[in-house]
Amino acid sequence: MKNLKRLKTLISYSALALFGLVNFNRIALAEEKTELNSNLVVLQYHHVADDTPAVTSIKPDEFIEHLNYLADNQFNIVDLPSALQKIKAGETLADKSVAITFDDGYLNLLDVALPELEKRGWPATIFVNPGLLKKHRSHYLSWQQLKTWQNKKMTIANHGWQHDYWVRQPDDMTANQWQEQIKSSILSTEKAITKQLGSSPKLVAFPYGEYDTWLTDWLSDNNLIGFGQQSGVIASYSDFTALPRFPASGNYTNLKTLAVKLNSKALPIDYKKLPSPLLASQSNPPSVDLHWLTKINNRNQLACYVSSQPNADILHKDQVSKITAQQSLNKGRTRYNCTLPIADGSGRFYWFSQPWLVK
Numbered sequence: 001m002k003n004l005k006r007l008k009t010l011i012s013y014s015a016l017a018l019f020g021l022v023n024f025n026r027i028a029l030a031e032e033k034t035e036l037n038s039n040l041v042v043l044q045y046h047h048v049a050d051d052t053p054a055v056t057s058i059k060p061d062e063f064i065e066h067l068n069y070l071a072d073n074q075f076n077i078v079d080l081p082s083a084l085q086k087i088k089a090g091e092t093l094a095d096k097s098v099a100i101t102f103d104d105g106y107l108n109l110l111d112v113a114l115p116e117l118e119k120r121g122w123p124a125t126i127f128v129n130p131g132l133l134k135k136h137r138s139h140y141l142s143w144q145q146l147k148t149w150q151n152k153k154m155t156i157a158n159h160g161w162q163h164d165y166w167v168r169q170p171d172d173m174t175a176n177q178w179q180e181q182i183k184s185s186i187l188s189t190e191k192a193i194t195k196q197l198g199s200s201p202k203l204v205a206f207p208y209g210e211y212d213t214w215l216t217d218w219l220s221d222n223n224l225i226g227f228g229q230q231s232g233v234i235a236s237y238s239d240f241t242a243l244p245r246f247p248a249s250g251n252y253t254n255l256k257t258l259a260v261k262l263n264s265k266a267l268p269i270d271y272k273k274l275p276s277p278l279l280a281s282q283s284n285p286p287s288v289d290l291h292w293l294t295k296i297n298n299r300n301q302l303a304c305y306v307s308s309q310p311n312a313d314i315l316h317k318d319q320v321s322k323i324t325a326q327q328s329l330n331k332g333r334t335r336y337n338c339t340l341p342i343a344d345g346s347g348r349f350y351w352f353s354q355p356w357l358v359k
């Protein structure tokens with residue numbers, strides 16, 4: 001559809017160009033600019049409480065500070081499913097659009113988080129595990145409560161049946177058996193949400209943000225949108241089977257650093273060409289090639305950070321920049337986080353993050 005629209009635009013401009021009325025370079029640039037302008041930042045929270053594990057929690061007063069910051073600085077809090085629809089359809093999204101998400105569907109959201117959002121008339125998305133909310137009623141929101149909040153602008157979405165590590169298979173299973181089990185866990189969750197709440201937005205958040213290509217290929221075949229926990233911003237050229245979110249609680253609660261993220265835009269690269277996070281046979285440290293979608297004059301200012309390491313090496317060549325950490329990555333989850341100042345005097349940054357998982 002979008003390609004057809006582009007073809008039509010191209011044909012009509014070609015006619016004009018024949019008469020020397022239009023400069024082709026300017027058309028290409030203008031079109032890219034529209035795309036660069038539709039950006040969506042998604043914030044990720046878990047617990048909003050004083051007495052839950054610090055790494056996955058934000059205190060209620062800090063959460064309210066975040067909401068006040070968003071309001072005071074004219075951010076547009078958007079409904080996640082409809083914002084994604086717009087971006088996918090190539091429609092323009094207002095600048096500074098932000099969606100709020102909560103993983104796991106903890107009961108403590110009822111205390112402050114959801115009422116505070118309701119007070120402001122703001123939507124949010126809650127990713128739930130149907131298998132867990134049935135088993136541990138004292139920890140998780142019930143279907144009844146989820147239904148109530150669905151009627152107050154909240155979207156309820158898929159976090160898998162229970163909270164498994166999706167790309168770490170148990171020793172007693174083959175890779176194939178494990179993959180089938182995870183796929184059916186995602187499908188059962190879709191079914192449960194549809195049965196309990198009437199419909200499902202078909203959004204899937206990966207537990208611990210871990211994923212691999214077998215999963216993203218399958219999501220694409222099944223018309224499901226996937227979310228990791230790598231940081232970054234969503235644009236029309238994102239990979240919709242592994243979208244980024246900015247964690248905003250635990251170590252990432254600080255508003256000063258969060259402000260930079262909230263104001264950032266998606267680095268204009270081809271996200272569909274990024275490698276699987278899983279380090280199987282690749283060398284360690286791994287490399288990631290960034291394929292630029294547009295000419296960025298100051299790309300030499302790109303900087304990539306690796307946790308507890310010096311900055312990564314960057315090799316710019318033609319339309320590709322190769323990022324490689326200087327030292328091997330430790331076991332577990334790591335990211336290459338890259339930023340580039342946007343050269344428009346706004347003080348804002350392009351943001352990109354590549355997640356890695358060393359098993």
Ligand SMILES: [Zn+2]
Nearest residue numbers: 103104207208
């Ligand atoms: Zn989770």
